[in-house]
Amino acid sequence: MDCMTMTPTKPLSELPLAALQFAQQKPFVLQSTEREADMTTDSVSSRSPAPVEVTSVGRIRMQTSDLNVHYGDTQALHDISLEIPENQVTALIGPSGCGKSTYLRCLNRMNDVIDSCRVEGSVKLDDADIYGPEVDVVELRARIGMVFQKPNPFPKSIYDNVAYGPRIHGLADSREELDSIVMESLEQARLFDEVKDRLQAPGTSLSGGQQQRLCIARAIAVKPEIILMDEPCSALDPIATSGIEALIDDLKDAYTIVMVTHSMQQAARVSQRTAYFHMGQLVETGSTDKVFSDPRDPRTRDYISGRIG
Amino acid sequence: MTDRLSTKLAARLRKRHRGEKLFRLGGLGAILLAVSFLATLLVSIGVSGYTAFQQTTILLQINLPVDPVNAGYPGLVKKSLREAFPSVSSRRNKKELYRLVSSGAAWEIRNYLTDHPDQAGKTVTVTVTASDDVDMLINGKVSRLDPPQVRRLSDQQVAWIDQIRASGNLKIGFNTNFFFNGDSREPELAGIAAAMAGSFFSLIICLGLAFPLGIMAAIYLEEFASKTRLTSLIEVNINNLAAVPSIVFGLLGLAIFLNFFELPRSAPLVGGMVLALMTLPTIIITGRASLKAVPPSIREAALAIGASKVQSVFHHVLPLALPGVLTGTIIGMARAVGETAPLLMIGMVAFIVDVPKSILEPATALPVQVFLWADAPERAFEERTAATIIVLLVFLMAMNLIAVILRRKFEVRW
Numbered sequence: 062m063d064c065m066t067m068t069p070t071k072p073l074s075e076l077p078l079a080a081l082q083f084a085q086q087k088p089f090v091l092q093s094t095e096r097e098a099d100m101t102t103d104s105v106s107s108r109s110p111a112p113v114e115v116t117s118v119g120r121i122r123m124q125t126s127d128l129n130v131h132y133g134d135t136q137a138l139h140d141i142s143l144e145i146p147e148n149q150v151t152a153l154i155g156p157s158g159c160g161k162s163t164y165l166r167c168l169n170r171m172n173d174v175i176d177s178c179r180v181e182g183s184v185k186l187d188d189a190d191i192y193g194p195e196v197d198v199v200e201l202r203a204r205i206g207m208v209f210q211k212p213n214p215f216p217k218s219i220y221d222n223v224a225y226g227p228r229i230h231g232l233a234d235s236r237e238e239l240d241s242i243v244m245e246s247l248e249q250a251r252l253f254d255e256v257k258d259r260l261q262a263p264g265t266s267l268s269g270g271q272q273q274r275l276c277i278a279r280a281i282a283v284k285p286e287i288i289l290m291d292e293p294c295s296a297l298d299p300i301a302t303s304g305i306e307a308l309i310d311d312l313k314d315a316y317t318i319v320m321v322t323h324s325m326q327q328a329a330r331v332s333q334r335t336a337y338f339h340m341g342q343l344v345e346t347g348s349t350d351k352v353f354s355d356p357r358d359p360r361t362r363d364y365i366s367g368r369i370g
Numbered sequence: 371m372t373d374r375l376s377t378k379l380a381a382r383l384r385k386r387h388r389g390e391k392l393f394r395l396g397g398l399g400a401i402l403l404a405v406s407f408l409a410t411l412l413v414s415i416g417v418s419g420y421t422a423f424q425q426t427t428i429l430l431q432i433n434l435p436v437d438p439v440n441a442g443y444p445g446l447v448k449k450s451l452r453e454a455f456p457s458v459s460s461r462r463n464k465k466e467l468y469r470l471v472s473s474g475a476a477w478e479i480r481n482y483l484t485d486h487p488d489q490a491g492k493t494v495t496v497t498v499t500a501s502d503d504v505d506m507l508i509n510g511k512v513s514r515l516d517p518p519q520v521r522r523l524s525d526q527q528v529a530w531i532d533q534i535r536a537s538g539n540l541k542i543g544f545n546t547n548f549f550f551n552g553d554s555r556e557p558e559l560a561g562i563a564a565a566m567a568g569s570f571f572s573l574i575i576c577l578g579l580a581f582p583l584g585i586m587a588a589i590y591l592e593e594f595a596s597k598t599r600l601t602s603l604i605e606v607n608i609n610n611l612a613a614v615p616s617i618v619f620g621l622l623g624l625a626i627f628l629n630f631f632e633l634p635r636s637a638p639l640v641g642g643m644v645l646a647l648m649t650l651p652t653i654i655i656t657g658r659a660s661l662k663a664v665p666p667s668i669r670e671a672a673l674a675i676g677a678s679k680v681q682s683v684f685h686h687v688l689p690l691a692l693p694g695v696l697t698g699t700i701i702g703m704a705r706a707v708g709e710t711a712p713l714l715m716i717g718m719v720a721f722i723v724d725v726p727k728s729i730l731e732p733a734t735a736l737p738v739q740v741f742l743w744a745d746a747p748e749r750a751f752e753e754r755t756a757a758t759i760i761v762l763l764v765f766l767m768a769m770n771l772i773a774v775i776l777r778r779k780f781e782v783r784w
Contacts, residue, residue, distance in 0.1 A: 171674060176596050203676035213667035215686060225685070226675040276671070283675055 120147045122287060122317045123168060128182035130163055130172065137163045140182070141343045143336055145287070150309060150318045152332030152349065154325060156364065159338040161321045165289050168319060169205040170198050186287075203230055206280035210292040212272035214264030214279070219256050222264040222275055223247060226283035242282055249315075250278035251308050270301025277308065281316070288312065290320040294327065306331050325365060329353050337361045415763075419756025421509040425545035425558065426500040428471055428534060430454070436491040438483050443476035447498065454539075455530065466527055470534075472499040474547075474559045499547065500540070502557040502750035504531055508542060511753060522749075548757065552723040553739070557750030560743075562758050564722040568638050568733030569707055569765075572718075575642020575729060576649060576706050581699055583646075584653030588695070591654070592661040593683050612651035619648045620715025628716060636717040636732035644712045649702040656698025660691040693777040700773035704766050710737040736762045 123145035130138040138160045145151050145168075153161040163172065170191060172178040184191050191201055203226070214222050223243045226232075233239035243260075247253035252274040256267070264275050273293055280288055290309070294302040309318060309331050322328050328335055329349060336346040337358070345352060345361045356362045430450040435441030451467050452458065458467050475498035482496050483489070503522045506512045512521040514528055523531075534540045551561030587608075595601045623644035627633045633640050664687045672682035688695075713719065719738050726733040734742070736758060743755040 169674065171670065174669070174673065199676050199678050201676075202674055207670075207674035209667065209670060209674070211667060213665075213671045215668065215671060216690065225672075225677075229675070229677055229681055229685075279671075279675065 119149065121145065122147045122187065123319075124183075124185045125164075125167070126183045126185075128164070128167060128180070128184060130160070130167060130181075131179040132175070133177040137341050138167075139342045143343055143346060145317060145319055146334060147317050148313055148315075149333040150313050150320055150331050151334040151336065152328035153319065153321045153336050153338060154323075154328050154364070155338035155344075157323075160341040161336075161338045162291055164338065165291055165319060165321050168287070168289055169202050169207055171202075171207065173198060203283050204285055205287045205289060206283060206285035207289040208273070208276050208280050208291065208293050211296050212269060212276050214267070214272050214275050216263060216265055218261045219247075219264050219267070219275060220260040223278050223282045226279060230283060232283070246278040246282035247275075249281055249312070250274045251304070251311075252278055268301070270297050270304055273297060273301070273305055274308065277305075277312075281312070285316065287317045287319065290318065292321050292323055295323055302327070325353075337364065339364070412763075415756050415759050418753055419758075419760045421511060422548060422753040422757030423545050424509060424542050425547060426505040426508040427497045427541045427543055428500050428504075429495050429539040429541065430471070430475070430498055431493060432479055432482075432496045433493045434479075434483055434489055434491060438480070438487075438490065441480075441483075443480050446479060447471060447475045455533075463526065466524055467530065469501055470504055470527060470530060472501050472558045473556055474499055474554075497541065499558050502748060503527075505558055506750055507531065508540070511749070548754065552725050553721055553734070553742070554723065557746075557748045557754060560751070560754060562736065562739055562761060563725045565734050565736045565739035565758070566761070567726050568641065568718060568722070568738075569735040571638030571726065571729045571733065572641040572645055572713075572735060573703060573707055575639055576645040577699075577703060579643060579646035580649040580653055580702065584650050584699070584702075585657055585695060587650075588654045588657030588661060589683060589688065592658045593687065594679065608651050608654050612655055615711070616648050616709050617711035617715060619644050620712030622647065623712060624715045634730050634732075636720045636722075636734075637730050638718070638726065638733045638735075639729040640716045641713050641718045641733070641735065642729070644716055645706040645709060648709065648712060649706050652702035652705065653695075653699050656701070657691070657695045660694025660698065661687060663694065664690045689780075693780045696776045696780065697773050700769055700776070704769045707735075707765060707769070708737050708762065710735075710741055713738050714741075736765070 121144045124143070126142045128138055128141040129136065141160075141164055143164075153164060155161050166172045167180055167184055168191075172180060180192060186201070186204070189196070215225065217225075220243055223246050224239055227239055227242050233242055244253060247256065252271060255271060256262070256275075264272065267275060273296075277288075277293075293309075294305050297305065306327060309320065312318060313333075320328075320332065332349045334346070335349040335352040337344045337352065337356075337360075339360050345356060345358045352361065353365060356365055430447065431453065432446055432450050435446070448464075448468050451471070452464065455467060458464055478498045479496055482494075486494075500508070503512075504527075507514065507521060507523060507528070508531075512523075514521070518524050521528075531540070547559055548561045549566075550563050551559055552564035554560040591601060591605065623640060627640045627643055628635060668686050668690065669682050672686045673679070677685065713735050717732075718734050719742065720732055720734060721742070722732055722734045724731075740755055740758050740762070743751045743758065
């Protein structure tokens with residue numbers, strides 16, 4: 062087994078307040094001065110028609126520069142440069158096949174499992190390139206959690222679903238500690254009251270919305286810094302959706318969230334930042350209010366006004 | 371809808387209904403045909419085989435010797451028979467009389483004396499095995515109306531048998547020889563113990579080798595190996611290996627295990643290794659299929675929490691694939707236990723009298739025993755062949771039952 066997975070990554074438990082401090086303390090190796098120059102907002106604005114008001118968005122947790130992704134011979138993403146600010150919800154919107162899910166999966170290297178996928182450019186978490194040779198994917202994914210489109214609880218009990226992450230990462234030293242992590246996570250995911258009497262029931266016996274909240278609880282049990290959500294509500298009914306949306310709104314105080322969504326209303330409701338993807342290109346990015354009320358690019362305007370997509 | 375269309379539709383609907391009915395009838399017919407074949411097979415084997423599970427024995431009054439070492443046991447049997455039929459005098463008749471009991475009777479008396487040393491010197495009643503010809507007459511495989519050449523008993527012998535039967539000294543009991551003896555030239559003494567032990571040892575070796583190797587290979591190929599030309603070449607070859615005639619694996623075993631590594635001939639160790647070679651492709655293929663059937667969302671879920679690849683496979687994917695993997699393994703094992711050809715090649719086709727006690731001792735296997743006895747000239751071997759087939763089938767059914775039970779036990783409900 063991978064020994065990395067067994068090492069408790071201590072700073073993770075002191076989130077979110079300590080996150081800033083932790084990021085500053087950690088001795089990250091910068092890739093090169095050339096890359097550094099690339100990361101400036103100038104290069105971002107040169108790629109995207111709408112300049113990003115970096116100063117107003119708060120601290121940047123993740124940053125991609127000139128990200129190109131190929132699946133075999135087809136290029137899925139073209140020169141994406143985007144910044145993910147801390148403790149905000151960044152929504153990635155765009156028509157089907159525009160590359161927003163591919164982009165999201167680059168952020169925690171879930172694309173690694175696809176043989177034909179090739180990622181070029183830099184993706185930085187704080188100041189370290191997550192595609193760097195010294196990066197341990199297992200540790201990275203513990204810091205950047207993910208929630209999928211279709212609820213995918215393990216065919217195990219509710220308790221074991223949530224406890225799995227803390228167990229493999231060795232976050233709990235005792236049974237009691239594990240119990241409290243599970244309770245906390247379920248409470249944070251607003252699921253605890255509904256399942257407190259049946260923690261040993263299989264996770265798959267829950268309803269769709271509950272399953273998705275279980276998946277969120279499972280993701281936050283590892284105490285990640287960033288949570289990626291890939292259309293977390295698309296398999297749910299409107300009531301469950303509004304539950305998840307309220308939850309996401311809660312979670313943003315503690316976590317940085319990147320969310321792919323099909324629904325523009327959802328992006329408008331829950332996100333602070335919006336990035337519009339079209340045909341593998343990042344067309345426009347900015348504060349959600351700005352993008353929705355005054356889109357710069359005609360393609361964004363067409364999409365938002367419902368003419369395409 | 372116009373009239374023309376509706377008549378067309380109606381005509382087509384009739385045709386469709388007829389087609390459906392025909393298909394159902396055809397399917398039912400196919401099943402009935404298959405069931406009748408199976409029933410014929412089972413009934414014919416059962417009818418010819420069940421008599422082998424019982425054995426005729428004769429009670430003899432034996433004056434046990436005081437000294438168990440130098441006693442002439444065959445003489446004791448003959449003496450006892452002569453005493454039971456004092457009127458028999460001619461040399462030829464005496465010989466016929468002696469042939470009523472098995473040549474193993476002398477051993478049975480010696481064994482009796484070894485088990486009951488306190489009876490030495492006394493006259494006791496000992497149960498000895500009747501000869502196969504007597505047994506065949508008693509259990510009805512030959513009729514007393516058959517000519518003497520066919521039933522292999524003279525009229526005089528039949529009369530003696532009737533006499534013994536009337537005196538109550540002829541018993542029909544469970545055929546312990548069949549289950550506890552090795553092979554023998556005498557059908558009434560021949561048993562499948564050596565073959566069962568050989569099959570058992572071979573199967574253990576086969577399982578011990580093929581299961582871990584097959585599972586590891588399946589997991590590696592399915593979960594870890596990148597899809598390159600090399601892996602697809604390996605994949606194609608594994609599929610081809612599954613279709614290679616089993617006797618080829620026997621030849622391979624002969625060339626490598628016996629001739630090159632000089633492992634003992636006829637040993638269950640080599641038999642198991644050859645069977646493992648044969649079973650491996652089956653296990654790998656079924657293992658990969660069941661791993662592939664696990665939804666990728668489970669792998670993603672585990673990876674996204676920060677599980678390593680190995681953790682995601684062993685904590686989540688393999689448990690879900692286990693029922694399928696186990697079923698495939700047991701089906702492979704069932705095929706292996708019924709396999710004859712590769713064992714012929716590595717010498718497990720020998721005449722084995724002693725029951726093997728280790729994987730290195732010469733042994734044979736159940737299907738090979740069937741093969742050997744089916745060739746034997748003595749008529750009594752026919753029922754023993756059928757009985758061995760029954761034992762083999764029971765063995766296979768038990769294995770399939772275990773497969774079903776394991777499947778139920780490990781199946782995860784979604």
